[in-house]
Amino acid sequence: MPALSVPRGAQGLLFYNSGEPSFVESDADHPLALRSQFVSVDAYHGLQWRAADFVKPSVAPGCMVKLLRSDPLTHAHSLLYCMTPNYWQDNISYHDCCEESYHIWGTSTMMQFGALPTGGYFWRPEWINHGAFASELGVLGFGRTHSQLHNYFHFNPWSSPAENRERAAAQLRRHKPNLSRWVRSPDGHNHPHDFEYPAFEYEDEDGG
Ligand SMILES: [Fe+2]
Numbered sequence: 001m002p003a004l005s006v007p008r009g010a011q012g013l014l015f016y017n018s019g020e021p022s023f024v025e026s027d028a029d030h031p032l033a034l035r036s037q038f039v040s041v042d043a044y045h046g047l048q049w050r051a052a053d054f055v056k057p058s059v060a061p062g063c064m065v066k067l068l069r070s071d072p073l074t075h076a077h078s079l080l081y082c083m084t085p086n087y088w089q090d091n092i093s094y095h096d097c098c099e100e101s102y103h104i105w106g107t108s109t110m111m112q113f114g115a116l117p118t119g120g121y122f123w124r125p126e127w128i129n130h131g132a133f134a135s136e137l138g139v140l141g142f143g144r145t146h147s148q149l150h151n152y153f154h155f156n157p158w159s160s161p162a163e164n165r166e167r168a169a170a171q172l173r174r175h176k177p178n179l180s181r182w183v184r185s186p187d188g189h190n191h192p193h194d195f196e197y198p199a200f201e202y203e204d205e206d207g208g
Helices: 161-175 177-184
Strands: 063-070 077-083 087-089 092-094 099-106 108-110 114-116 121-124 133-135 139-145 152-154
Touching (some): 092 161, 152 161
Antiparallel strands (some): 087 133, 092 152, 099 121, 108 114, 108 133
């Protein structure tokens, strides 16, 4: 990263995946830096709000996004999102990825967790029920996921994280029966290999 400066001061919002980096002054990249993946965007002037329909099934109309970055290999997202005034969604969602969010402005209210105001933050692990939710005056927020965001919607507020995970796996069996069967087979389950990205470091591998 080069030196940063702004004319009137600013607040920085920094997110890290696995821990704080060690900042070392240098005129060269770290050997593992993903220079080709660096994105610099003026999200206020340079991007327009769009429907959040790249996530299927999608959230209720009125939640718009500016997708800042989508990792091409994992589909992990970094995005700005807004909710229009009087936004509401009456179902319950969970994901197979974790997600985190920071409210730049506005308050939304979640059935399970209460109100998240301006400056509020959450990190939510996978499989956790969240929703219904609503916002009286609207929200501007920043969010991230660690892999592809899929909305598993339902209307059972009492389902447990384990039941939600079972349900997601059952959906995978229905939607992709051949792949699911192969991954569970003795030959298939052991570290599937992508010839296109042989060096990708998988989270679920312990070096073995
Ligand atoms: Fe979510």
